[in-house]
Amino acid sequence: MQGFSHFDDSGNAVMVDVTEKKSTTRMAVAEGTIFCNKAIIDAILQKNIKKGDVLGVARIAGIMAVKQTAHLIPMCHPLLISKSSIDFEINEEKNCIKALCTVKIEGKTGVEMEALTGVNIALLTIYDMCKAVDKRMLISDIHLVEKHGGKSADFYFDGAK
Template sequence: MEHQLSHVRADGSAHMVDVTSKDTTSRTSRAQAVVATRPDVVELIVDAGLPKGDALPVARVAGIMAAKRTWETIPLCHPIPLGKITVNFESDAEAGTLRVVTMVKTQGVTGVEMEALSAASTAALTVYDMVKAVDPRAVISDIKVLEKTGGKSGDWVAQNPGDAT
């Protein structure tokens, strides 16, 4: 069975999907991004000891703001009323990683995967911005959706969602 891409017309041009006939349902998405740096830098992040200040609260607010404005930065996304956004951090100083985990919830006609991904990506970018003075070689990776609920396509959870790689 061939699957038609929802954002592409028959002539190949992009368009915004018509969601006006879709049912309003509860929809949730979780996503992650991983910042890899040195163990001592992870300790600085956790202890709020970076030269630029306490990275985690700044990154949390940046992630929330990004989720709320996803439709302004991803051209074919719909503006969605978001009911809840969380941005949390899991540090592993020994491995030198900080995992950003986001969750976005709405009652709506389209999913919130892009909002969760935008929140995770922007929070990770904010952490990078705040650590680059002490580790310009820090790397952001493994940005992905961990799970989604609601909507026509149903619920799913990524295989090994807790893995940072």
């Protein structure tokens, strides 16, 4: 098979060979949202969740997940991450929390999967820490927001489905 493929000429699964690719600065941002009830939002804001600082723990979990992506997603390259951050935006009117994960590297392959993994685990951690209050939370709208670097053009999510 030609190009970047996860299959060799015999159809066997392989990790893409990036040996000949040029090392460049690469960055990706992913986001997702968890919808919950007002009691959860209030408890998070007042730091009244029994398991502790929800957003602090979720931030650490997301960053740790970024660093473990190659162990979770088959064929992902282990990467030396140079930056990983998780930020949250609480919307009290819509009773939701948006998580944003930014990942940066100087390397031969992109970090989209790392950003998407980080945002997923951050949101799952919020769910885990708040499920005693109410299990009816909804995690949704997980997507790549933007990516830069490498041979392909920059990418910006336009909301199209």
